[in-house]
Amino acid sequence: MPRIGLLAQKGGVGKTTLAVHLSVLAGDALLIDLDPQRSAVAWWRTRAAPLPAMAEGSATSLRSALAAVRAPWVLIDTAPHAEEDARLVAENVDLVVIPTRAAILDLRAIASTVAIVRRARTPAVIVLNAVPPGRTVAEATVTTEARAAVQAYGLPVCPVAVGQRAALSHALNDGRAVSEFEPNGKAAGEMRELWRWIHDQATDAAGRSGRAA
Template identity: 45%
Template sequence: MRTIALINQKGGVGKTTVALHLAAAFQLHGRDTLVLDLDPQASASEWHDARENKLPHVESIQPARLAKVVEQAREIGTGVLVLDTAPHAESTALEAARCADLVLVPCQPSIMDLRAMRKTADLLKLVRVPAFAVLNSVPPQRTVADEAEEMIAGTLGLPVCPVRLGDRVAYDRCLITGQVAQEIEPAGKAAAEVARLYMWTCEQLGMPAGELVLTSAGEHVDVAAGANDRTHTHAHVGG
């Protein structure tokens, strides 16, 4: 099992958006994927409630149960576990980071967001887990993102993912209906960005990206992994 934690002590930076788009990408490539919603606002859980396709599965859990639920997910054979954490919750963020193989820190390239990232960067220094900032809601002006990346890497000492997610209506519109950008606009710019982020994430986790193949029976086959992985309803692990 590979575990990805989405962490940022500031709210409104796109943690849930990135978490759900990545989780859906893994699921669509044949990986049995589970999202643990650790945020009391339960935005990821609400997205799942509105979703017609119930995969990837989302479980809302209490932070105190994280370690136990992660172990249960491993025991039932979960392929990819995505941890969507709450802002302003240092102990939960730290525990999520310790459970993870990879930490992603979604952030927007505004000066207020970048200043607020210092707490998160300092927290991640307490754990030995690969961590990267992911620039989100990036405006068309490239210089804004370039300057933000320089500040994050130089001042905060946090490496930055080379894939940037633009400020696109598709990301917000799709979440309302329980979908992701690659489902509502498969050929759109947002879907292409998510595809690149997915490929990069697979590289960081040391796992094959696979190819999206939909059989006549509605089964996804992960070609690169060399396995037929039938999508199925994920067992509840939070109860």
């Protein structure tokens, strides 16, 4: 049962958006919303499909809650600016996904989240999110530059950068994910590639921790 936590101490980097879209692609999954704003819960309440399952709670009760989970996949959405909550999540998951935008302030803000996951000794990866879409098959220059900059943190960087595309937000209006809203679109394609990569990273990490699906 791979457990994936989306962490970023800076707000506005797209943790909830990624958590929602990825949880749908995970299939039989449990999405846990630990953010007091409960944005993922609000999306789920408008959803017609039964999966992913949804739970809400606090980071302080996460360990006991996870002990009762039987879903093959668990994805955890978290609040920004909550260092203690982030620590608790990092200590109880197999893989931390750190989303970031390509702007310099976002890239610098990764440092605090990286410090948390290193203290927890939890495998972590960085995902470039909401970046300018490339004009051709190549990614935008700002994305390439951001990719080079985050190498300094010494963590794996996802080869798939998620573009800032309207379909990602439009899909959420009625409780869908982009893979359901516009399955043949570029946004859905990028999200599927992202999930395949995270799937493999999380499976490997869970295998090392003894919690593989």
